[in-house]
Amino acid sequence: MLFSSHIKAALVLTAGAICLSPVYAVTTVIPSTSFSSYTTFESFWAYLYPWGSDHNGSARMVGNSTDHSHIGVESSTLTLIATPTTNAVPPTSTANPNPAIHYASGTIYAQSQITVTSTDSYTISGEFSAPTTFGTWPAFWLTAVNTWPPETDIGEWKGTANSWFNTFNTSSIVQSDIIDWPTDLSFHALKAVLTAESNDVDVKIDFYMDDVLQTTQYGQGFVGQPLWLIIDLQMEGSSGSPGPTGTTIYKVRNMLMTRTGS
Numbered sequence: 001m002l003f004s005s006h007i008k009a010a011l012v013l014t015a016g017a018i019c020l021s022p023v024y025a026v027t028t029v030i031p032s033t034s035f036s037s038y039t040t041f042e043s044f045w046a047y048l049y050p051w052g053s054d055h056n057g058s059a060r061m062v063g064n065s066t067d068h069s070h071i072g073v074e075s076s077t078l079t080l081i082a083t084p085t086t087n088a089v090p091p092t093s094t095a096n097p098n099p100a101i102h103y104a105s106g107t108i109y110a111q112s113q114i115t116v117t118s119t120d121s122y123t124i125s126g127e128f129s130a131p132t133t134f135g136t137w138p139a140f141w142l143t144a145v146n147t148w149p150p151e152t153d154i155g156e157w158k159g160t161a162n163s164w165f166n167t168f169n170t171s172s173i174v175q176s177d178i179i180d181w182p183t184d185l186s187f188h189a190l191k192a193v194l195t196a197e198s199n200d201v202d203v204k205i206d207f208y209m210d211d212v213l214q215t216t217q218y219g220q221g222f223v224g225q226p227l228w229l230i231i232d233l234q235m236e237g238s239s240g241s242p243g244p245t246g247t248t249i250y251k252v253r254n255m256l257m258t259r260t261g262s
């Protein structure tokens with residue numbers, strides 16, 4: 001106790017000594033309590049993708065403030081649920097490359113867009129219980145609001161015991177770093193820290209698993225580009241097919257987004 005109060009005193013003195021440098025304030029953009037109730041959830045998140053229910057996998061997303069069959073919050077945990085579906089209308093995804101719809105599932109996105117600038121960096125973290133079964137394609141990712149890319153994937157599970165960190169400079173120039181991921185559905189933490197490079201053009205992204213730095217990637221021209229944060233449970237697509245015949249569950253908790261700015 002005595003020791004820790006000495007440390008605190010030392011920190012206060014240090015802070016006093018550097019008070020002429022710019023003061024960087026940390027702002028909570030999404031608090032770790034955002035999944036604590038539907039009211040709180042709906043003040044930080046929106047249902048489905050920013051562009052609608054479909055993307056480039058075989059799941060069509062379903063959910064709104066009265067239908068929580070595929071997107072739910074309980075015990076401060078987000079649960080996305082995919083179930084097989086037949087006779088979807090329309091039968092194929094409305095998004096390129098228009099795969100057949102085989103599942104109803106859940107997706108949410110953050111209402112706040114993320115724009116890294118020379119003065120604003122972002123830290124985005126959460127704990128994930130992610131299915132790794134063949135044909136299941138959950139993700140936690142940032143994608144361009146305007147022209148694509150930018151895209152940075154903080155977690156992407158493609159039906160194997162791995163998660164992928166990806167940063168796209170163009171559709172074909174991509175850095176991917178693949179980490180081992182436990183298949184037992186235990187929760188593990190992922191974190192990305194996005195900071196502008198000194199050229200004020202590119203963004204440096206440090207990726208962590210369970211608080212250990214795994215890799216650093218660089219996004220070309222990402223400074224000043226607004227991004228959406230998406231948590232989705234897609235199916236098939238990049239994770240192979242056919243996917244599971246039963247229910248698939250993806251859970252996220254302690255999701256936190258902070259902005260550090262001057």
Ligand SMILES: *[C@@H]1O[C@H](CO)[C@@H](O)[C@H](O)[C@H]1NC(C)=O
Pocket residue numbers: 062063064065066067
């Ligand atoms: C929510 O979605 C259901 C179908 O899943 C639909 O019947 C209902 O009208 C929707 N409600 C709102 C408020 O959009």
Ligand SMILES: *[C@@H]1O[C@H](CO)[C@@H](O)[C@H](O)[C@H]1NC(C)=O
Pocket residue numbers: 169173174175202218219220221
């Ligand atoms: C993307 O661009 C950044 C900035 O120029 C560069 O550092 C990085 O290596 C590029 N990524 C790939 C995969 O080439």
Ligand SMILES: *[C@@H]1O[C@H](CO)[C@@H](O)[C@H](O)[C@H]1NC(C)=O
Pocket residue numbers: 056096097143151237238
């Ligand atoms: C699907 O789209 C995402 C980005 O929008 C991209 O990262 C991914 O490579 C695409 N995959 C397939 C299989 O089309």
